[in-house]
Amino acid sequence: MQVSQSPSAQRSSFLIGLALSGGGSILFSAKAVVAKLTYQYDVNALTVIGFRMLLSLPFFLAIALWQVKKVRQGKLAALTGRQKLELVVLGFLGYYLASLLDFIGLEYISAGLERLILFLSPTFVLLFSAVFLKRRILPKQWLALALAYLGVGLVFIQDLSLTGDDVLLGALCVLGSAISYAIYLIGSGELLKAIGSTRLVAYAMSFSAVYTLIHFFAVLGWQGLVQPAPVYGLSMIHAVFNTVLPTFMTMWAVERIGAPMSAQMGLIGPVSVLFLANWFLNEPITLMQLLGTAFVLSGAMVLSRR
Structure with a gap:
């Protein structure tokens, strides 16, 4: 018989989930800074993505094999055929297709426009959850989204540029990336209830x-594979701190607070890039950006009050 958690234990788990989601989002978003540093060595987007997954694969495989061992020992239930198929699909959607579309889109549109489009992902998670999973969207979730999107708009409005060729194509690619990642979050949120977050991440990321x-x-x-030594060093940072750690942190967060709220907390991460870019790349921070950051953090605080 399953023992229900006390209110204090539930609140503790909830706050831990928020911290994991926010921290994972910050680490994920920091990949933009690492990628920009890597681009200085005359590499393309496919090289950056390829090295990211090449160096992170051993970590995911090691954890996956550990999970397989636990299944053979009878400590975990074996996967069903349907669950295996879902993992194959989630691996394709989550960190292969979403990343690929994102980087292709960046070839045609500005980084500011790309970020704004990606911020639609939490909205897709909420809407898809409401339509397909019959989950009601709470008023405070709409309030949190409104505050966060207002902040995001202020933060990146100075970077927007709608000039140039193939803007529509680039925007559609990034939109596809946001939708792909939203589907991944929802699908993983349902599957992890059956197989656990650690096993889901290890298997899905290995496929990716x-x-x-x-x-x-x-x-x-x-x-x-023939690249300068700094590319390998930066790619290792990219793999461990911007891929492996935040991936598990995000799934552990989804397990505690759900996919919709995890996606909304993820809005904190891209704003953190402002300060990381200022620190590592000497990019300026303006008053409008600080004001936008305040709105995004306000949205996160609305979510933290359960």
């Missing part, structure tokens, strides 16, 4: 890495 590496070697071949 395989998809990415097939693409990498099909286009660049083995010659793509």
Whole structure:
């Protein structure tokens, strides 16, 4: 018989989930700074993505094999055929297709426009959850989204640019990335209830890495591995601190607070890039950006009051 948690234990788990979601989002968003530093060595987007998954794959495989061992020992239930298929699909959607579409879109539109479009992902999570999972959207969730999107708009409005060729194509690619990641979050949120967050992340990310590496070697071949030493160093940071750690943190957060709220807390991460970029890349921070940050954090505080 399952023992229900006390109110204090529930609140503690809830706050831990918020912290994991926010921290994971910050680490995920920091990949933009690491990628920009890596681009200084004359590499393309596929190289950055390929090295990211190449160096993170051993971590995910090690954890996946550990989970398989626990299944053989009878400590975990074996996966059903349907669950295996779902993992294959989630691995394709989550960190292969979403990343690929995002980086393709960046070739045609500004970073500011790309960020704004990606911020639609929490909205898709809420709407998809309401339509397909019959979950009611709470008024405070709409309030949190409104505050966060207002802040995001203020933060990045100075970077918006609608000039140039193929803007529509680039915008559609990034929109596809946001939708793909939203579906991944919802699908993973339901599946982790059955198999657990650690096993889900290890298996799904291993599949994502395989998809990415097939693409990498099909286009660049083995010659793509010949890169300067700093590319390997930055890619290791990218793999461990911007991929492996935040991926598990996000799924542990989804397990505690659900996919919709995790997606909304994720709005904190991209704003943190302002300060990281100022620190590592000497990019300026304006008063409008600080005001926008305040709105985003206000939205997060609305969510934290359960």
